[in-house]
Amino acid sequence: MLDTGNVAQLSMTANQLRLDVVRMVHDAKDGHPGPALSAMDIITTLYFRELNIDPSNPQWSDRDRFILSKGHACPALYAALARKGYFSVEEFKGLRGLGCLLQGHPCMKKTPGIDMTSGSLGNGLSIGVGMALAAKYRKKTYTTYVVLGDGEIQEGIVWEAAMCAKKYKLGNLIAFIDHNGWQSGGAVEEVSGLLPILPKWEAFGWHCQTIDGHDFSQIIHAIENAKKTPEPSVIIARTIKGKGLPYMENDNSWHKRVPTDEELAVAVEVLGGNANA
């Protein structure tokens, strides 16, 4: 099991998890590596530093909650959960297979450590609002974290959730927007004209920060800030789709694509880990 740690350790952990993602998708011959790698450093920081969780008791009622609203990035989450000890890394081999623990998109009833089913875009923030409201009602101190894609916030329900979180002053809700600039069909701005993102959230009354989503210090600092504010908080994390592998970075063909044996070997070399770890 990898250890919680400082920035250097987090960086090493993220490299291992990136390699896990590439290996998973390579072995399954299916999956979304690019979106997983852009969110990887956020997920690594959360699981290996921030989240108050107990892998031996996944249903612990006081645990922090995490929702991967951009559920197609789930290889990143599966890698984190396995390396935290929720299940064996041997499960990676079954990704997207019949009867497997690791479904094509996250399933809370099949995979230990998944707090909420996801995969149909736009819904995670509303569900996070429900979890955060439950914490207030039950006077629990847990924090609910949601990771959304930037393309995902084209969905109308995201803004329904944004209104609701503001109304109920959900300071215990922290959203990350994995702002890699791409979605399935192309560049986010070309597909929908979404930019600028931050003023929209400001207008909805959220505490807003913009950071480099691959800088662990900035991620950690932003979470600290978010926890101090009484308002719901959004952290717009500028990221690179496919981050960590030169052949994958900012190439949207890797939204859903299977690495070859050679590309896996390059990943092993670049990320400095062991693909068979």
Added chain:
Amino acid sequence: MLSYKGTREAFTKALMDLSVDDDRFMLVSPDSLKAMRATPFAEKYPDRYIEVGIAEQNAVAVAAGLASTGLVPFVATYGGFITMRACEQLRTFVAYPHLNVKFIGINSGVFGGEREGVTHQFFEDLGIVRSIPGITVVAPADEHQVYHAVKAIANIDGPVYLRAGSGREHIVYDPETPFELGKIRILKEYGNDAALFANGFIMNRALAAAALLNEQGIKVTLADVHTLKPIDTPGIATILEKCKAAVTVEDHNIIGGLADAIAKISTDHCPAPIGRIGLQDVFPGSGPAEAVLDCYGMGVRDIVAAVQTVMDRKR
């Protein structure tokens, strides 16, 4: 003491009674508090009342989040807005993870929407939810049954969709008649010439038709199929075996609801001619509640004629 008048009030009364000794019950409202007659709940339990505004998808997804922590939220609003606007949230984030969310859909049927017109007449809701795995589907016949049914569904773990009306529902049950989830209730047993299977707030018409047929010498058995899913297959098959002809009566499109459910049981267990009273796969118009039912083929005379037709067919 059953102090309510109308199915929406019956829902609120049941929820308030449930909430006295159980702090898990919540109400999630997409600006439906007044429509649901649920203001007393919000006043008594303000911390259990979540108002999300006119945002049904958010309401259902928020409820999923609440339920994931062990709370038991009721999402209560117009049935079509739950089952159509928020269908995916209901399906993927409540039914799929089998979360304990209860849905109360008002304005059910042509009768429930009446003068509002098609935007508020919901006659596809049962078919939509019935096709989603793992969700219990209930269409009680009057306010007393709604009261008891709300209590019954609160006691099971998992998602439920329950129909309510809009204030014009006829009372057909004694207040104390229990509601047994998953079991049909035989309301009249004049004889075995034909079976009438009915549910929802058209039950008064089914009762009237059964009585009229009896006067004409046609003896039918009338069963309330209030639980559409899981359906009481043995109970229905037994009646079909005796009667060998049936008419279904529902304020719903004849596609997807009771008619299809009974036809499946008939096909599987006891093939028999079946007549289908309901909306005949058309968009209705607005109008006075009783008049729209009459206009769209759901009158007492239509039921009587359908019974006569299936009896001819079984010969």
